[in-house]
Amino acid sequence: MANRAPLKITVIGTGYLGATHAAAMAELGFEVLGLDISPEKIAMLERGETPMYEPGLEELLRRHVAGFPDSSGRLRFTTSYEEVGEFGDVHFICVNTPQKHGEYGCDMSYVDSAFESLARHLHRPALVVGKSTVPVGSAERLATALAELAPVGEDAELAWNPEFLREGFAVEDTLHPDRIVVGVRSEKAERLLREVYATPLAEGSPFVVTDFPTAELVKTSANSFLATKISFINAMAEVCEAADGDVVKLAEAIGYDDRIGKKFLRAGIGFGGGCLPKDIRAFMARAGELGASQALTFLREVDSINMRRRAQMVELAREAVGGTLLGTRIGVLGATFKPDSDDVRDSPALNVAGQLHLQGAQVTVYDPKGMENARAVFPTLRYAPSALEAVRGADAVLHLTEWREFQQLDPAALGEVVAVRRVLDGRNTLDPALWRKENWTFRALGRPTA
Ligand SMILES: NC(=O)c1ccc[n+]([C@@H]2O[C@H](COP(=O)([O-])OP(=O)(O)OC[C@H]3O[C@@H](n4cnc5c(N)ncnc54)[C@H](O)[C@@H]3O)[C@@H](O)[C@H]2O)c1
Ligand SMILES: O=c1ccn([C@@H]2O[C@H](COP(=O)(O)OP(=O)(O)O[C@H]3O[C@H](CO)[C@@H](O)[C@H](O)[C@H]3O)[C@@H](O)[C@H]2O)c(=O)[nH]1
Numbered sequence: 001m002a003n004r005a006p007l008k009i010t011v012i013g014t015g016y017l018g019a020t021h022a023a024a025m026a027e028l029g030f031e032v033l034g035l036d037i038s039p040e041k042i043a044m045l046e047r048g049e050t051p052m053y054e055p056g057l058e059e060l061l062r063r064h065v066a067g068f069p070d071s072s073g074r075l076r077f078t079t080s081y082e083e084v085g086e087f088g089d090v091h092f093i094c095v096n097t098p099q100k101h102g103e104y105g106c107d108m109s110y111v112d113s114a115f116e117s118l119a120r121h122l123h124r125p126a127l128v129v130g131k132s133t134v135p136v137g138s139a140e141r142l143a144t145a146l147a148e149l150a151p152v153g154e155d156a157e158l159a160w161n162p163e164f165l166r167e168g169f170a171v172e173d174t175l176h177p178d179r180i181v182v183g184v185r186s187e188k189a190e191r192l193l194r195e196v197y198a199t200p201l202a203e204g205s206p207f208v209v210t211d212f213p214t215a216e217l218v219k220t221s222a223n224s225f226l227a228t229k230i231s232f233i234n235a236m237a238e239v240c241e242a243a244d245g246d247v248v249k250l251a252e253a254i255g256y257d258d259r260i261g262k263k264f265l266r267a268g269i270g271f272g273g274g275c276l277p278k279d280i281r282a283f284m285a286r287a288g289e290l291g292a293s294q295a296l297t298f299l300r301e302v303d304s305i306n307m308r309r310r311a312q313m314v315e316l317a318r319e320a321v322g323g324t325l326l327g328t329r330i331g332v333l334g335a336t337f338k339p340d341s342d343d344v345r346d347s348p349a350l351n352v353a354g355q356l357h358l359q360g361a362q363v364t365v366y367d368p369k370g371m372e373n374a375r376a377v378f379p380t381l382r383y384a385p386s387a388l389e390a391v392r393g394a395d396a397v398l399h400l401t402e403w404r405e406f407q408q409l410d411p412a413a414l415g416e417v418v419a420v421r422r423v424l425d426g427r428n429t430l431d432p433a434l435w436r437k438e439n440w441t442f443r444a445l446g447r448p449t450a
Contacts, residue, residue, distance in 0.1 A: 006030060007195060010088035012114050014041055014077065016052055016170065016274070016343065017131065017163055018094030023057060024174040025092075026064035026075040028199050033087045034077045042077045053342035053369045056171040085121025090196060091128045092161075093118075099278040106135050106282035115142055119149035122156045127192050130160045133219050133279055135286035139183060139212035159189045160212050162219035167273065168340030176200060181208045183215025220286075223279040224299055229264040230271045231305040237267040237446025238308070247446030248428050267446045269313050269352060269400060269426040270306040272337035274345040277303070309445065310348050313398070313426045314355045316443055320422055321395050326360035329419065331384075331391030333409075334401025334427075335367035335374035342369040344377055349400035352426065354378055356398075366390035368403050392417045402427040411438040 007030055011022040014036040022034040036042050041051045048062040062068040064075035078084065084091065095110040111132050118128065128146060130139055143158040150156035160183035165173035180197050184190045190209055194201060201207055210218070237247040247267040255262030271277065280299045287296045321328045330353075337347040344350050347370075357363045357380065364382040367374060371383055384390035387406065391397045391414055399406055407429055415421050415438050423435055425444040435442045443449065 007089045007192070008087055009196070010035060010084045010091045012084065012091060012093050012118060013095035014045060015094070015096060016054065016167060017165065019045060019050060019052070020054060020057055020165065020170040020174050021092055021094055021131065022075060023060040023064060024171065026072065027060060027175060030074065032075045033084055034075070035079060035081065035084050037079065039079055042079050045077045054170050055168065055340055060171055081117045081121045085118065085123060088126060090192060091118060091126060093128065093130045093132055095132055097132045097134055099281055103285070104281040105285040106278070108134065108138065111138070115145060116149060119146050119156065122150040122152050124152055125155040126152070127189055128156060128158050129193070130158065131163045133162065133275065134216060135282055136213050136216040136220070139216055143185070143212070157186060157189055159184045159193060160215040161193065162215055164222065167343055168338060176203065177205050179206045179208060181210065181215055181218050183210050183212040185212070220279055220283040223276050224283055226264055227271055227276045227280050227306070228298070228302050231302040233265045233267045234270055234309050235305050240446045244448050246448055266428060268309070268428050269348040269445065270309040272346040272348045272351070273343060277346045310351050310355070312445060313352045313424070314359070316424055316445065317356060317396055317398060318359070320424060320443060325356055328361045328395045329393050330356050330361045330363045331394035331397045331418070332363055332365040333387055333390065333397065333399045333406050334403060335365050336370035336401050339401055339403040342373055344370050344373040350374055350378055352398065352400055353381055357381055364390045367401065368405055388414065388417060394418045395420050396422045396424060398424050398426060399430055400426045402429040406430070411435045411440055415440065
């Protein structure tokens, strides 16, 4: 192996996952070719621009895309499957697997299409590695399709290597993963993946080798656990609201038990994004197909609790402004599903803003990075260039995404421009004492009124 040329890697689908994976693979020392069906995305990446906001990603790209000072030149992009097939020893599939329209199941059409396009161009031995989040059983099916479609036949092998990165920390998580999980069917596939991940493995990342179904299930069960933890604390928030308790104190107190842990116990308007909501729904749908739906009925409740929190936020706003939203002015801080991302897919913040608008409020939104995406999915809302402008003249201010910028806002300065000093914290990261000191009425989900 020592004399062999370094592996050449391709990454199919250069969205949130793929663009990061491609840049990280170049950082690890490999020659990398990224492919997407979107020529616009590829043109941006070739210019060293990221199609999305992800901290540190643009810098990483520019360290490796040719044309930048001192760049390694190891990272290139294309829209040609032919070029990818000729180039790669290891091909990572990172295309999207959204929720199907109008049902819970996973839309596998992008994965199927990417596999088919790639397979037809595999004229030399290759390892195809699925990274997209898919329903259990997909890898088995795709392995058969791959062997049938690839001109190289059985020399095109499949492995499944789910990804656990978090948006906002994608670069860090990819370069230093807390575990690497690989579903493989041969020693050769395992050896190749150990070679790909040699650097994180040398740094101590655990390497879990398993079969296809287990690898697929690790991913969906991890996301289900995370979603369950959030809905657990949000269920406690509902009880706190009924009993006048404080869910923030409660979370702190139970979190000291390290069997429970402090992480993922932030109560608020709940989880969103391109992963947790659709992944738990696809998991339930798949379990149903497998005759195991009963095992996952709790996830239906996890989903319901989550969606109720958004409705409760709207209700709290309606109550706060005196019973009707019609004609009121609401300043909304945050549009993305979480801070340090521009992603508004299934964003609780945008969803709440949208519901307020539909109930007749005049809603003005500000988000540090998500304005463009928010405007594209919800053009009828108003958008302001700063937090101060978003809350100007507002009857209530809603804090819906916990950007650090919002925690540093000066309640006195904001108080000068609003119509009424009334703030509702949907993320439980504002300091109530600070706002109340400046004579704001402060309300939050799961916390006492005063
Ligand atoms: N975003 C995350 O944080 C994250 C983390 C772990 C796993 N995942 C999983 O990774 C997958 C990708 O998620 P994402 O958020 O990066 O999605 P995304 O929508 O940002 O990116 C997907 C990309 O694939 C491209 N694409 C679609 N069909 C293609 C085809 N046939 N050939 C080539 N390119 C094609 C799209 O143009 C797009 O650029 C999903 O399965 C998701 O569940 C995402
Ligand atoms: O205590 C918490 C923690 C998170 N959230 C919300 O939960 C959502 C998801 O957050 P997070 O999991 O950090 O974001 P993602 O980037 O979507 O990452 C999840 O989904 C990815 C895609 O599958 C996985 O790779 C990651 O491991 C998994 O954390 C966001 O809306 C957060 O605001 C809360 O409401 N309370």
